[in-house]
Amino acid sequence: MTxxxxxxxxxxxxxxxxxxxxxxxxxxxxxxxLRPQPAFYRAGNDLENLxxxxxxxxxxxxxxxxxxxxxxxxMVVRGCESRTVNALLVEKQHLRENLTLIGIPCQGIVxxxxxxxxxxxxxxxxSEHQNKVTxxxxxxxxxxxxxxxxxxxxxRCLHPNPVNADFLIGEPLPEGDPSLVREKVETFEAxxxxxxxxxxSQEAERCIRCYACREACPMCYCTECFVDHNQPRWTESSITxxxxxxxxxxxxxxxxxxxxSCGACExxxxxxxxxxYLTDKLNEDILEIYSFEAGMDGETxxxxxxxxxDDKKRFVV
Amino acid sequence: MMYILxxxxxxxxxxxWNKAFDVYxxxxxxxxxxxxxxxxxxxVALNHAHNTRYPPKALFFPQSEIMLKYNSxxxxxxxxxxxxKPMLIFGVRPCDAMAFSLMDTVFLSEDYxxxxxxxxxxDSIVIGFGCSTPPQTCFCTTVGGAPFSHTGLDAILTDLDxxxxxxxxxxxxxxxxxxLPPATEDQINEVKKIQRKATESMAPAFxxxxxxxxxxxxxxSPYWETIAxxxxxxxxxxxxxxxxxxxxxxxxxxxKERIRNWDTCMFRIYSQEASGHNPRPSNKxxxxxxxxxxxxxxxxxxxxxxxxxxxxxxxxxPVGLDIRAMLQTASxxxxxxxxx
Numbered sequence: 001m002t003x004x005x006x007x008x009x010x011x012x013x014x015x016x017x018x019x020x021x022x023x024x025x026x027x028x029x030x031x032x033x034l035r036p037q038p039a040f041y042r043a044g045n046d047l048e049n050l051x052x053x054x055x056x057x058x059x060x061x062x063x064x065x066x067x068x069x070x071x072x073x074x075m076v077v078r079g080c081e082s083r084t085v086n087a088l089l090v091e092k093q094h095l096r097e098n099l100t101l102i103g104i105p106c107q108g109i110v111x112x113x114x115x116x117x118x119x120x121x122x123x124x125x126x127s128e129h130q131n132k133v134t135x136x137x138x139x140x141x142x143x144x145x146x147x148x149x150x151x152x153x154x155x156r157c158l159h160p161n162p163v164n165a166d167f168l169i170g171e172p173l174p175e176g177d178p179s180l181v182r183e184k185v186e187t188f189e190a191x192x193x194x195x196x197x198x199x200x201s202q203e204a205e206r207c208i209r210c211y212a213c214r215e216a217c218p219m220c221y222c223t224e225c226f227v228d229h230n231q232p233r234w235t236e237s238s239i240t241x242x243x244x245x246x247x248x249x250x251x252x253x254x255x256x257x258x259x260x261s262c263g264a265c266e267x268x269x270x271x272x273x274x275x276x277y278l279t280d281k282l283n284e285d286i287l288e289i290y291s292f293e294a295g296m297d298g299e300t301x302x303x304x305x306x307x308x309x310d311d312k313k314r315f316v317v
Numbered sequence: 318m319m320y321i322l323x324x325x326x327x328x329x330x331x332x333x334w335n336k337a338f339d340v341y342x343x344x345x346x347x348x349x350x351x352x353x354x355x356x357x358x359x360x361v362a363l364n365h366a367h368n369t370r371y372p373p374k375a376l377f378f379p380q381s382e383i384m385l386k387y388n389s390x391x392x393x394x395x396x397x398x399x400x401x402k403p404m405l406i407f408g409v410r411p412c413d414a415m416a417f418s419l420m421d422t423v424f425l426s427e428d429y430x431x432x433x434x435x436x437x438x439x440d441s442i443v444i445g446f447g448c449s450t451p452p453q454t455c456f457c458t459t460v461g462g463a464p465f466s467h468t469g470l471d472a473i474l475t476d477l478d479x480x481x482x483x484x485x486x487x488x489x490x491x492x493x494x495x496x497l498p499p500a501t502e503d504q505i506n507e508v509k510k511i512q513r514k515a516t517e518s519m520a521p522a523f524x525x526x527x528x529x530x531x532x533x534x535x536x537x538s539p540y541w542e543t544i545a546x547x548x549x550x551x552x553x554x555x556x557x558x559x560x561x562x563x564x565x566x567x568x569x570x571x572x573k574e575r576i577r578n579w580d581t582c583m584f585r586i587y588s589q590e591a592s593g594h595n596p597r598p599s600n601k602x603x604x605x606x607x608x609x610x611x612x613x614x615x616x617x618x619x620x621x622x623x624x625x626x627x628x629x630x631x632x633x634x635p636v637g638l639d640i641r642a643m644l645q646t647a648s649x650x651x652x653x654x655x656x657x
Binding site for chain 1: 346347348349365366367370371380381450452453454546547549550551552553556557565567569576578579581584585586631632633634635636637638639641642
């Protein structure tokens with residue numbers, strides 16, 4: 001057990017013994033070495049299988065909306081998760097006083113697919129130490145620099161430190177470099193209109209409409225998603241280009257000013273569709289036009305949800 | 318009869334078949350493989366230990382299939398056109414071929430024959446590709462299959478490094494391979510050794526005897542809440558599943574088409590009734606349905622498990638839920654209840 005996990009464990013035990021929480025959401029070691037699972041601990045539960053490493057690929061903020069406001073939730077939060085929690089608090093999805101957030105400055109999530117690409121699918125063991133990742137593939141050990149196998153969203157991460165944690169485990173990390181985000185957006189923007197459309201179509205049209213991106217996204221919590229609405233139907237539900245294009249465009253648009261760039265959508269996608277190039281561009285626009293970044297605090301409304309009687313443009317009010 | 322097909326000749330052979338058949342083979346897409354028309358890239362990706370990510374069931378049961386087109390000038394529905402050539406699918410893993418046979422019991426049953434499935438399936442030829450090194454997520458032997466099972470196949474390939482051996486299983490396939498050189502005695506023994514080793518390498522993943530009875534017994538137990546707690550409710554496990562066959566029919570009014578789309582019990586809208594009531598209101602009921610269908614209801618219907626152990630749901634679940642562990646825990650959970 002790493003030092004971090006044992007510290008985390010002590011803190012969780014303390015929260016339960018002081019009766020400050022009803023449930024603690026973290027990760028547990030699972031059957032596959034590559035996929036730690038979200039775990040939900042309650043008072044008296046054994047914390048033996050508690051896990052925390054760079055393979056913990058889900059955004060735990062996703063589970064917040066499943067509980068009533070009254071449930072006292074404890075949670076592990078990394079940079080993006082903590083901003084997700086804020087974004088959800090702004091949207092009144094829980095009460096801050098009923099949340100206890102244990103922050104961990106995040107060194108990034110390892111993209112399993114990047115590991116598989118370097119070796120093959122049959123990875124049987126995983127370990128990490130500082131900036132190195134070691135895996136076992138076909139009885140041989142392979143070591144990689146963590147930086148080379150991090151998920152793209154994590155490579156571009158601006159705020160690795162939790163912004164609203166009640167306490168931190170580990171030392172804060174330096175903030176990310178905004179030019180790295182710009183780089184990706186620029187690559188896409190630099191293309192001609194036709195090429196951009198071709199890129200988008202190639203990505204969107206692989207879609208199998210499983211909606212894993214939606215379900216993995218903490219900000220997609222509508223009881224009824226627009227694609228599920230059938231009276232009237234807003235979009236085609238088939239895998240035609242009309243259907244898949246509409247899904248990917250509208251999904252991204254609904255995230256404007258709400259997406260915290262965690263990349264959970266891309267990590268969940270079973271057919272490797274790139275999606276963050278759209279949300280990153282929207283995030284950039286929101287920052288440039290409205291000086292707003294989603295989830296930096298738990299009070300400021302995102303621009304498209306805000307309403308101001310003094311608004312200079314009379315479009316809404 | 319066993320023949321030898323050199324790997325470097327595979328593409329040439331498939332090109333030749335392409336005249337009489339619509340040939341499909343696994344091809345590389347992004348970081349995975351998928352069955353696509355051979356003529357698309359004229360290459361075959363059979364060098365992956367893992368199966369194709371997208372299941373070949375889609376060849377007989379496309380994810381979105383036009384059933385009828387509306388001719389507004391004549392004011393009537395018309396059939397959506399028909400195929401011209403039979404389909405030949407090259408490189409199907411035995412678990413997926415077994416799944417074709419299971420799906421036949423749904424779409425070609427005594428009571429109802431699905432014309433869309435039948436038209437594509439009845440004169441098709443399925444050439445299998447056995448698994449010499451079954452990946453750790455596979456569990457075909459636990460659910461009645463084998464890495465070199467013959468079910469649903471017309472021929473099966475075994476990887477002999479520079480060539481494939483071809484065991485011909487039906488007369489249809491005999492005609493395709495009869496011009497190839499026959500395997501030598503040594504090669505036949507080598508194939509037997511590979512096949513035996515592969516089967517022996519697969520330990521039982523969970524206990525299947527009595528599993529159905531146990532699942533039926535714990536239908537109302539809180540066990541399902543523990544699974545549902547982390548389940549995202551996406552459609553990956555069911556859409557990548559080679560045996561899931563649920564569909565939804567919609568009219569695309571603008572394009573004047575009636576389309577049949579895959580649907581999944583994992584979606585809220587799947588069981589949502591017009592009144593607003595949903596008999597499977599949460600992930601708990603929906604995950605339970607998925608497991609119960611495969612490991613209980615299929616047994617009620619045809620006496621077989623509706624899972625072929627391909628392991629796709631294990632590999633690609635975004636929260637790492639593993640059906641093998643879920644079933645193992647379920648059987649143990651029952652024991653606890655029974656003791657209490």
